[in-house]
Amino acid sequence: MSSSFQIDFSEAGATQRIIGIDLGTTNSLGAFMDLTGPAIIPGPDGEHIVPSVVAIPESGDPIVGIEARAMLTTDPDRVIYSVKRLMGRGLDDVKEELKLFPFRIADGSESVIRLTIGNKTLTPPEVSALILKQIKTNAEAFFNETVDQAVITVPAYFNDTQRQATKDAGRIAGLEVLRLVNEPTAAALAYGLDKRKEGIIAVYDFGGGTFDISILKLHNGIFEVLATNGDTHLGGDDIDNLLIAVALEDIQSEWSENIRGNQEAVQILRKAVIEAKEQLSFAPAVKLSLEWRGKAYQRELSRDVFNKLITPVVDRTLTPCRACIADANVTVEQINEVVMVGGSTRIPLVRTAVEALFKAKPHTELNPDEVVALGAAVQAGILSGDVEDTLLLDVTPLSLGIETMGGVVSKLITRNSTIPASAMENFTTAVDGQRNVLIHVLQGEREMARDCRSLARFDLKDIDPMPAGLPRIEVKFLIDANGILSVTARETRTGKEQSIEVKPSYGLTDEQVEAMIEESIEKAEADFIERQVREARVEADRIFKAVDKGKQNQAWDTLSDDEREAIQKVYNELILAYHSDYYDLIRDKIHELDQVTRPLAERMMNTAVSVALEGTKIE
Amino acid sequence: MITCWQCKKELEKGLFCPSCNALQSPPTDYFTFFSLPRHLSINIEALQAKFYDLSRKLHPDKYSRKSETERANSTAATAVLNDAWRTLKNPITRAEYLLAQSGLEIGEQRSKDVPPELLDEVFELNMALEELRHGDQSAKVELATAREKFQAMLAASDADLENLFVKHDAESCPPALAAIRAVLNRRRYITNLIRDVDKELS
The missing domain is CATH 1.20.1270.10 (Substrate Binding Domain Of Dnak; Chain:A; Domain 2)
Known part of the structure; x- marks a missing residue:
């Protein structure tokens, strides 16, 4: 009778568990490191995958996952999906996207998108935080302990702002994000290709909303990324939208009615085309049908027609692949293996195209929906010390530069540099008594600042008044292991820390x-x-x-x-x-x-x- | 006396405190970081092995459970490691780095700085480029020939560099550095010419 009443708090002091999370465009998933290897964290209903869909009901708590997805066809105005496409973006970036997505954008969305649902306004990091929180809750129920540390995956081609937005989402969800890992690199970890001691592998990651290609060199347990490329605006969503556009046109000519404006109808159609797309990976032909207000639309879709339709989308993935091979400074023949990641790699045409380009049969053994989460769990194991001998050396996907005279970008850290990476640059004043120096930091490969992605303006403040050219301010740009930039500055004559005010161009402020x-x-x-x-x-x-x-x-x-x-x-x-x-x-x-x-x-x-x-x- | 941030005992050379093994703030000079003499000829295989070895010891992944200071030192040290490896593994960037440290930066290339010995070639090349732009396809052949010539010059300057590296390392003399600077300048100019030709030919 005695000890059974006492509550055991001893676990609180033990080493904390770190979970791995794949925060995807379409689906999200948590995983952990088991004694035998990485394993998926099941949800309470036994479903592993949490659809990245959030519903905000008129009253009560937000709904996340399968239930929210089901509401897409019944209450589309209250449901947000594919929010990853909006992460770290401003209004100008997503104009094209918004033609296809039914989201209502609130005023003041220039630097951070604000989605309006009923009387609530939510930013993409907050929506993502709800998804992360669901996974956190699932993990806590599964382990019967609090979980507050995580590794979260991001597309390799995500820029600084998109990464920061993902980290913000983690913080809002109550998770300390110990590392952001690039999705293709995580997949390489999950495949356990380190069993192969030496070699070059390519990871082709075609997901719901993003495309990444990475080429890695394996060397005694070190996964060294040689180069990465991609398109953060390209995914299975684009294929769905193509099919929807075709069907809408068909329907318009058959019914003489335009249902484009009706969200409910479009969402029912979206569901139908996704099913048709998925079936076409196995069947030579499918029937695409829609019933709406007593009218029926049906169309037979063969794989051949489907292939013709999506060829432009698949081709768009091949250009980054070729650029990546060139940047990695390898030949196609030197690439030993190709790993396929992401739901869109189930499409036979995608597999054929990859096989033709890399002249190798791609790996498809692991479930392409789970492989990234499993890799995140391996990285969590590396951080906790449970996984020894394996080390990931990743790169920054985009060059970092500063704007100089005439709007030209001077590159400080070139793309595909192994991270952490740093650069030092000296600044001085142009006018006597000048108190401020403004540094405009950008990311991208183009020559002109206006063609690159503006990250932030750093204002070196309170410079002691001196004749022009006398102050010597040494500015250090540091990209950390998450691919996120930080800037520090020092007056080199006095050794004094220089105060900086950061004005991020996009994304949420710290406050x-x-x-x-x-x-x-x-x-x-x-x-x-x-x-x-x-x-x-x-x-x-x-x-x-x-x-x-x-x-x-x-x-x-x-x-x-x-x-x-x-x-x-x-x-x-x-x-x-x-x-x-x-x-x-x-x-x-x-x-x-x-x-x-x-x-x-x-x-x-x-x-x-x-x-x-x-x-x-x-x- | 430089002391360890953690145990306050005196530090020796090296990244880790000999008393408490805490990771220190790294040196920023690439040669010092790798404990290399300031030489331009480098055994790349040995340097690569060192790079991998140090990556295992310094990478932030190995410090996620450590104190904030040590985590920051790990990121800083790995950044220097990566920057140093990237710079030193390539003979051109390696030489440029050493030049910059000796106050002999090459700086931005100005198009007017034509190395005098290249004047004739550049003049001919510009003529050919002009002809091609005016639709004279026969200029393509000339350009292709010019490209080959420049490519050969590039190879020759690489050989020059190699010899100068050896000379520099043996005597560590400033004249060698000045000569290296001249070759690098020339080399960069030729590289730009080849790039321009490729742009027109494609």
Whole structure:
């Protein structure tokens, strides 16, 4: 009776678990490192995959996953999907996208998209945070412990802002993001290709909304990325949209009715074309059909026609592949293996195209939907020290530069440099007494600043007034292992740290993220308290029952009056605590009751033994 | 005396504290970082082996459970490691780095800085480029020939560099550095010419 009442807090001090998360355009997935290797974290309903779909009902909590996806056809105005395409982007970046997605954009979306749902406004990192939180909750239920550290995967071709947005999403979800890993690199880890001691491999990652190609060199457990390329605006979504466009045109000519504007109809059609697309990976032909307000549309779609339709999309993946091979400074013949990742690699035409380009049969053994999450779990294992001897050396996908005279970009760190990477640059003043120097930092390969992606403007402030050209400010640009830039500056004559004000061109400011975290922490705290109270009450119920039973026992009568009184007193106090929200008070009283009932427990035990002994005498 | 940020004991040369083994803030000079003499001829295989070995010891992945200072030192040290390996493994960038450190930066190439010995070739090339732009396809042959010539010059300057590297390392004399600078300048100019020709030919 004694120890069963006590609550074990010993696990809290143990090393924390790090989970791996694939935050995908279409689906998301969590994984962890098992004793035998990486494994997927199942959801409560046994479904592993969490569709990256979030519904915001008029009242109540947001809905994430399968249920939210089901609402796409019934309540499309309240559902957000493919939000990854909006991460780290501004209004100008997504104009094309928004023609195809039904999202309503709020005012003030120039540097961060704000999605309007009913009377709520959400930024993409907040929507992604809801998906991450779902995976966190699934993991916590599965392990029966809190999980607050994670490795999250991102497309290799994500720029600084998109990476920062993903990290922000993690923070808002209450996760410390220990590392962002590039999806193709994660896939290479999952395939355990390190068993192959030396060699060159290519990873072709064609997902729901992004395309990546990476070429890696394997060397005694070191996965060294030689080059990466891609398109963060290209994925299975584009194929769906092509099919939808064709069907809409068909429907218009058949029904003489344009249903483009009706979200519900378009979403039902979207569901139908996705099913047709998926079936075409196995069947030579499928029927694409739509029923809508009593009208029926049906069209037979053969794989041949489908292939012709999607050839331009597939071809768009081959250009980055060729550029990547050239940048990696290898020949096609030197590439030993090709790994296929992402749901879109199930399409036979994609496989044929990859095989033709790389002159090698691509690896498809692992489930292309799971391989990235599994790789993230391996990286989590590397960080926790559970996986030794394996090391990932990744690269920055885009060159980093600063704007100079005439809007020309001067490159500081070239693309495909192994990260962490740094560059030092000296700045001075042009005018006597100048107090500020403004540095415009960009990412991209083009010559002119206007053709590159503006990351931020760094304002070197409070420079001591001096004649022009005298101050010497050394600015250090550092890209960390997550591919995220930080900038520090120093006045070299004085050695004084130079103050910098950062004005990010896109994305949330630190203050905005902090505010979002605060809001979610408040919510999380409320959730936490509720759970603690619930758990403490369960414990209390158990001890009440045990004590009630004890009172029926003959051992109860052998206790002294003081002992009985003491028990009854604490018992009543626990009843009072039970109905409060103070879970620590409930716990204290449980502990106290446990202590005072010890004599009772001991006597009950003795009685049981003596009864047993008497029993033997009688025999 | 330089001391360890963690145990405050005196530091020796090297990235780790000899007393408590904490990772220190790294040196920023690439030769010092790899404990290499300031030579221009380098055994690349040996350097690569060192790069992989140090990657295993310094990479941020190995420090995610360590203190904030050590995590920052790990990122800084790995950045220098990667920058140094990228710069030193290529003979051109390696020479440019050493030149810059000796105050002999090449700087931005100005199109007017034609190396005098190339004047005739450049003049002919410009004529051919002009003809091609005016639709004279026969200039293509001339350009292809010119390209071959420049390619040969490039190979010759690479051989020159190799010899100068050896000379520099043996004597560590400034005249060698000045000569290297001249070759690098010339080389960069030729590379740009080839790039321009390729642009017109494609």
